[in-house]
Amino acid sequence: MAIVKYTKEHEWIRVEDGVGVVGITEYAQEQLGDIVYVELPEVGAGMTQGAEAAVVESVKAASEVYAPVGGEVTEVNQNLADNPGTVNTDAMGEGWFFKMKIADTGEVARLMDGVDYQEYVESLS
Amino acid sequence: MADVDATLTGNRGLALEEAVIFEQDSPGLSGVDLPEPGPGNDRLGGLGRTGAIGLPGLSEPQVVRHYLRLSRMNYGIDSGLYPLGSCTMKYNPRLNERLARLPGLGGLHPLQPTSTVHGALELIDTCAHWLKVLTGMPGITMAPAAGAHGELVGLMTIRAALEARGDARKRVLVPESAHGTNPASAHACGYAVETIAANVRGRVDVGALKAKLDVDVAAIMLTNPNTCGLFETDIIEIADAVHDAGAFFYCDGANFNAIVGRVRPGDLGIDCMHLNLHKTFSTPHGGGGPGSGPVVLSAPLVPYAPLPVVERRGDGFALVEHAGDSSAHPLGRVKGFHGQFGMFVRALAYMMSLGSDGLKQVAEDAVLNANYLLACLKDTLSVPFEGPCMHEVLFDDSFLKDTGVTTLDFAKAMIDEGFHPMTMYFPLVVHGALLMEPTETESKATLDQFIRTVKGLAERARAGDARHFKEAPRLTPRRRLDETAAARNPVLVWRPPPAQAAE
Numbered sequence: 001m002a003i004v005k006y007t008k009e010h011e012w013i014r015v016e017d018g019v020g021v022v023g024i025t026e027y028a029q030e031q032l033g034d035i036v037y038v039e040l041p042e043v044g045a046g047m048t049q050g051a052e053a054a055v056v057e058s059v060k061a062a063s064e065v066y067a068p069v070g071g072e073v074t075e076v077n078q079n080l081a082d083n084p085g086t087v088n089t090d091a092m093g094e095g096w097f098f099k100m101k102i103a104d105t106g107e108v109a110r111l112m113d114g115v116d117y118q119e120y121v122e123s124l125s
Numbered sequence: 126m127a128d129v130d131a132t133l134t135g136n137r138g139l140a141l142e143e144a145v146i147f148e149q150d151s152p153g154l155s156g157v158d159l160p161e162p163g164p165g166n167d168r169l170g171g172l173g174r175t176g177a178i179g180l181p182g183l184s185e186p187q188v189v190r191h192y193l194r195l196s197r198m199n200y201g202i203d204s205g206l207y208p209l210g211s212c213t214m215k216y217n218p219r220l221n222e223r224l225a226r227l228p229g230l231g232g233l234h235p236l237q238p239t240s241t242v243h244g245a246l247e248l249i250d251t252c253a254h255w256l257k258v259l260t261g262m263p264g265i266t267m268a269p270a271a272g273a274h275g276e277l278v279g280l281m282t283i284r285a286a287l288e289a290r291g292d293a294r295k296r297v298l299v300p301e302s303a304h305g306t307n308p309a310s311a312h313a314c315g316y317a318v319e320t321i322a323a324n325v326r327g328r329v330d331v332g333a334l335k336a337k338l339d340v341d342v343a344a345i346m347l348t349n350p351n352t353c354g355l356f357e358t359d360i361i362e363i364a365d366a367v368h369d370a371g372a373f374f375y376c377d378g379a380n381f382n383a384i385v386g387r388v389r390p391g392d393l394g395i396d397c398m399h400l401n402l403h404k405t406f407s408t409p410h411g412g413g414g415p416g417s418g419p420v421v422l423s424a425p426l427v428p429y430a431p432l433p434v435v436e437r438r439g440d441g442f443a444l445v446e447h448a449g450d451s452s453a454h455p456l457g458r459v460k461g462f463h464g465q466f467g468m469f470v471r472a473l474a475y476m477m478s479l480g481s482d483g484l485k486q487v488a489e490d491a492v493l494n495a496n497y498l499l500a501c502l503k504d505t506l507s508v509p510f511e512g513p514c515m516h517e518v519l520f521d522d523s524f525l526k527d528t529g530v531t532t533l534d535f536a537k538a539m540i541d542e543g544f545h546p547m548t549m550y551f552p553l554v555v556h557g558a559l560l561m562e563p564t565e566t567e568s569k570a571t572l573d574q575f576i577r578t579v580k581g582l583a584e585r586a587r588a589g590d591a592r593h594f595k596e597a598p599r600l601t602p603r604r605r606l607d608e609t610a611a612a613r614n615p616v617l618v619w620r621p622p623p624a625q626a627a628e
Contacts, residue, residue, distance in 0.1 A: 036612035059608045060550040084613065 005068065005108055006117035012092060013068040015108055022068060023096040024056065024087065027121050032058035035087045040076040041098055047071065049107050054097050056087065069107040071100040140602065143194040147619050150181035156188065198602050200545055202410070206571050210517045210548035210560025211304070211352055213382050213404035220478055221407060221471035230470055235462040239444050246442035249463065250435045252473040256400055256419055259476075259484070260378075261391030264427035266434070267419045267464040272379055275399025275418030276310035276346070278431060278459050282422065283344050283373045283397060284314060285429040285455050292371070294343035300329040301554050302351035304377050316343060323554050327353040327510035327519075331362060338370040348377035349393075350384065352552045353510055354495065354517035354560070364394025373397060373426070381405045382564070383492055383516035386485030396423040402465070405487075406472035417468035431456040433463055490565035491516040494572060498561055501576045505583045509555040516564070522557025530586040532557040534594035537605060541598045542578045 002016040010028035013020045029035065039055040047053055047067040054065040076098045080086060087095035102108060112120060135142040167173060183191075201207070207214035225231060233245055253265045266282075269275035280297070287294055297311035300321040308318040319337055324330040329347065338345075345367050349357045357363070367374045376390055378398040382405040384390075390398055402417040403410045410416070422430055432454050434445045444463070448454040476484065492515055499508070499518040507523040522532045536546035536559075548560040563572060585593060598605060 034609035034612075036609060057612075059612060061553055063553075085609075 003108075003113075005111035005113060006120075007066070007068045007111060008120065009066050011065060011068045013108065013111070015102065015105075018102055018105070019074065020069065020071065020100050020102050020108070021096050022053070022065075022098055022100060024065060024091055025117070025121075026091045029088050029091040029095070032056065032063065033060045034058055035084045038080040038084050038087065038097065040080065041073045043073055043076060045073045047073070047100075065097060067100070068111060069100075070103040072103070073098050073100050075099040137602075140197065141194050142602070143191060143198075145619055146183070146188075146191055147181050147621070149183060149187065149191070152182045154182035154184055156183065156185035202566070205543065205545070206563070206567055206575055207545045208547045208561045208563050208575070209545060210354070210519070210562040211379075211551065212410070212548070213379075213401070213516070213562060213564055214410060214545075215382070215404070215407055215564040216566040217407050217409050217471075218475065218478070221474045224474045225467050225470045231467075233466070235466075243441050245466065246435050246444060248473060249466070249469055250437060250442060252469040252476075253419070253435070255473070255476050257421060259385060259389070260381075260398060260400070260421045261389030262395075262398070262421035263391075263424050264422035264430060265419055266422065266430040266459075267469065268431050268433070268458070268460045269399065269418040269420055270460050270465060271403070271414070271416030272399055272401040272418045273306040273310060274460070275401075275420045276306060276375070276377065277313055278418075278456075279375055279397040279399055279420045279422075280310055280314040280316070280344065280346075281456055281459070282420070282426050282429045282431070283375065286373070286426050287343055289429070289455070294341050294372070296342050298334065298337055298342055298345045300334070300345075300347060300351070302327060302329060302353055302355070302357075302552065303346055303348040304352055304379055305551070307346040307348065307375075307377055311344075311346060321345075323353075327351070327355045327554065328357055329359065329363065331359045331366075334363060335366050338366055338372065340371060342367075342370055342372045344373040344375045344397075346375045346377060348380060349390075350380045350515035352380075352560075353519045353554065354514040354562075355510060356384075356515055360393045368394065373423075378421075379404060380516060383488055385488045386481060387488050391421075391423070396426055397421070402468045402472040407475045408468040408471040415465050415468065417465035417472070419464070428453045429455060431459045433458070487565050488516075491563075494563040494565060494567055495561070497569075497572055498563060498576065502579060505580050506559070517560055517562035519552070519555060520559045520561075521555040522559070524583060525557070525586055528586045528589070529591035530594045532559055534591075534597065535559070535582060535586065537597040538582050538594050539578070541600045542582070544575060544578065 002014050004012055004014045006012050006025060010025045011022055012025050013022050035056055035058045037057040041053050048070045049067060051067045052064045053067040056063055056065055077096050089095070202214050202216055229244065233242060249267055253267055257263065257265050266278065269278045295317055296319055297316040298319050298321055299308045299311060301323045311318045321334050321337065322330045328351065345363070347357060347360070347363065349360055351357055364374050373396040374394060376395040376398040378390065378400045381400055385405055397420060399418045399420045402408045402419065403414060408417060432446055432448065436443045436445055448457070479487065495516050495518045496513050499512050499514050505524065506520040509519060509521045525531065525535065532549050536549050539546045550558055551560060552558055
């Protein structure tokens, strides 16, 4: 069964069979406003936890997206190149950024679950 | 809102609607009557143009009116208050322009023999001298074309110095409160960028900085005063820590306007700092530029400055354009010719016309004006970091909470009131930022009108009139533009409509 975890930098990762799908949270897309450009990593790129993995640019600002855990990028969401607005309309689904082979599942376990993340977001406002 | 101002022509009062110049094409129309070229030798080797050139046919008055009408839709510092925070949109004195147009300066060619331009070399040397005096630094390169170019050149100089001592390093630390160009410059120079958090006072968290300092850090890039408009009070401690780690201290001098004549950055322990002549030293800005970004250097960096360098020799000056056999100046050139010479003329005119007391007053008045805005607006808007501020004042959007009005809407309503908006959504360290920088240019009367307007709009937002803001701007040649569509699908080139293209 898939589990979904969250980071303080507002990324989510959905893990199934050792493969993680990464995106930004509903809260993040709402804060950014209309997203106009997404720069994705290269397939095959290796990254450590917290490394800069992607860039998301909205009408307000450009922000980095960090790798929630370490691993290797196996696939990127090509659809975002032509339709960056998908991140606004479906941040947690079709608006995913990239998939990765997770190096250490222990890193996943230490991320926030949905309830913890919700509390974290509420503490920010 | 019904468009009560609809007119038959689309013009509004004497503000005239204007079509794209290609849409005004009358084929064959021309401002000048040229004779048909007669038969003659084709000296283009058969490469002469045979088809139409694709320029519109226009009469001379049509062209004059086109550009005049467009210019009337523009808004600049000569039109009114331009409180764009982080940008220092100060007035460009006419005296600067007059001197830059002196025939002996404006008519120079960069390839003239050096023997004919000693006056110009002296001018570069004098401008460089005063920039060194004002910053308290031993060296300078006048070459960089603008601020961000200065950052890159400064970092390249640091890299060259580190590599020369066999100590190439990989990382550059950039605080959150630094200018947005800093991480980009470090990245462009091949360094990995690491962010340092701000503390609750809106300054660099010195503990977090020290935790990241090690033998792999090439430099820190600090903006002081920072982009929250606050002086980095721990700067000397930061400089010591950076030097203890064997790294260099880059200071972004874009906000030098707040401290010129009052603080010499060299006394604070910096190694490298660019100066935006188009900010602090009143040369034209943005589309009216070009910019210019000389970089002052500490003694260990001086041998690595790029070329060319003006040197005083006897009674005259020499322009050093080649490193020769020496290992100095490994960067060579970073820009064509001698830097933005026209800007050196204007910056020097500004420095010499104001004098040391005048320059000091520039900083004092810029800071006073920003604090006047802070004092008058702090009870109306919301202040994330306690003042006093330096040359710019930062508000967040919590005063708009639950009004349905965003920072963007608020800025658009400012346009209807006749003001260029403040900077929005930057810096990112606060939510929905509004950053205002009045500069020393503005009078109390102008600031009072601005303050009354901001207060009136804030009251209107809190009274529940969100519609007024959502529909703004109403009085501009175009209503609110679709920024999202423009960014997602930019149309940058005019193309003829299909029917016309088929002809």
